[in-house]
Amino acid sequence: MTTTLLDGKVGIVTGGGNGIGRATCLKFAAEGAKVVVADFNEEAGQRTVDEIKGAGGEAHFIATDVGDEAQVEAMVAAAVEHFGGLHIASNNAAFVRGDTLLEKYDMEHFHRGANICLEGVFLCLKYELAVMREAGAGAIVNIGSRASVHPVPFGSPYAAFKAGVNSLTRSAAGEYARFGVRVNCINPGVTRTEGVARYIEGKPELERSLVSNAAMLRMGDPEELADAVAWLCSERASFITGQSLGVDGGANCRMAGLQ
Numbered sequence: 001m002t003t004t005l006l007d008g009k010v011g012i013v014t015g016g017g018n019g020i021g022r023a024t025c026l027k028f029a030a031e032g033a034k035v036v037v038a039d040f041n042e043e044a045g046q047r048t049v050d051e052i053k054g055a056g057g058e059a060h061f062i063a064t065d066v067g068d069e070a071q072v073e074a075m076v077a078a079a080v081e082h083f084g085g086l087h088i089a090s091n092n093a094a095f096v097r098g099d100t101l102l103e104k105y106d107m108e109h110f111h112r113g114a115n116i117c118l119e120g121v122f123l124c125l126k127y128e129l130a131v132m133r134e135a136g137a138g139a140i141v142n143i144g145s146r147a148s149v150h151p152v153p154f155g156s157p158y159a160a161f162k163a164g165v166n167s168l169t170r171s172a173a174g175e176y177a178r179f180g181v182r183v184n185c186i187n188p189g190v191t192r193t194e195g196v197a198r199y200i201e202g203k204p205e206l207e208r209s210l211v212s213n214a215a216m217l218r219m220g221d222p223e224e225l226a227d228a229v230a231w232l233c234s235e236r237a238s239f240i241t242g243q244s245l246g247v248d249g250g251a252n253c254r255m256a257g258l259q
C-alpha cells in the first residue's frame with residue numbers, strides 16, 4: 001500500500017495565493033492533506049483552492065491579513081471548525097521591500113513590514129500552537145529568508161524581520177517540544193516566483209547577479225521549497241525541531257571565483 005506524506009492531516013498555509021505558498025498548498029494537497037488557504041488576496045487564494053479541488057483534493061479559503069490578531073485567531077478557529085482539527089501549518093505570508101539605503105526607509109514601510117513579516121508569524125504561532133498543544137501533536141514550518149543570515153543590499157528591515165522569524169522558531173520549538181509539537185524554519189534563496197520573474201524580466205544583469213548567490217548558479221523553483229516544507233511537516237522529520245534550513249542551492253558553500 002502506498003501512503004502519501006501528509007495523509008489525513010489538516011494544514012494551514014498563509015500567503016497561499018501565490019508563489020511558494022501556493023506551491024505549498026498544492027503539495028500539501030497532493031500529499032493527502034486537507035488545506036486551508038489563507039491570504040489577504042481573495043482572488044488568488046480562491047484560485048489555489050479551485051486548483052486543488054480541480055485535482056480532486058480538499059481545500060478551503062479563509063481571507064486573512066496575518067498582521068491582524070483578530071483575523072489570525074478567526075483563521076485558526078475556522079480551520080478547526082471546517083476540517084475538525086489542525087495538524088500542520090506553514091507561516092509563509094510576507095512582503096519584500098528592499099530597494100533603498102537604510103537612512104532612506106520611511107517608518108510607515110518599516111512598521112508594515114514588521115507587522116506582516118514578524119508580528120504575522122508570531123500571531124500565527126500564537127493561535128496554531130494553542131490548538132496543537134491541546135491536541136498533543138503538530139508541526140509548523142515558518143518561512144524565513146536567506147536574507148536573515150546573509151546581508152542583502154538595501155533590505156536591512158526585511159533581513160532583520162526574517163532573522164526574528166528564525167529566532168522565534170527556536171524559542172517556540174524549545175517551549176513546545178514537550179507538548180509533541182515541532183517548529184522549524186526554511187530560509188529560501190532566490191526563488192522563481194511570478195513576482196521574482198516580473199522583477200528580473202528584461203534585466204539579464206540582475207538575473208545573473210541573483211543566481212550568482214547560489215553555488216548551483218540558479219534560482220529555486222517554488223515546488224522545491226514546497227517539497228522541503230511538506231517533508232518537515234511530515235512524520236519523516238519526526239526528530240527535527242528548532243532548525244532553520246537553507247533551501248537555497250548552496251548559498252553558504254558558494255565559492256567566489258568559481259563560475
Ligand SMILES: NC(=O)c1ccc[n+]([C@@H]2O[C@H](COP(=O)([O-])OP(=O)(O)OC[C@H]3O[C@@H](n4cnc5c(N)ncnc54)[C@H](O)[C@@H]3O)[C@@H](O)[C@H]2O)c1
Nearest residue numbers: 015017018019020039040041065066092093094145190191
Ligand atoms: N521568492 C523568493 O525569492 C523568496 C526568497 C526568500 C524568502 N522568501 C519568502 O518566502 C515567502 C513567500 O514568498 P513569495 O516570493 O512566494 O511571495 P509572493 O509575493 O509570490 O506571495 C506572497 C503571498 O502572500 C500574500 N500576503 C502578503 N501579505 C499578506 C498578509 N498580510 N496576509 C495574508 N497574506 C498575505 C500575498 O497576497 C501573496 O499571495 C515569504 O515569506 C518571503 O519572504 C521568498
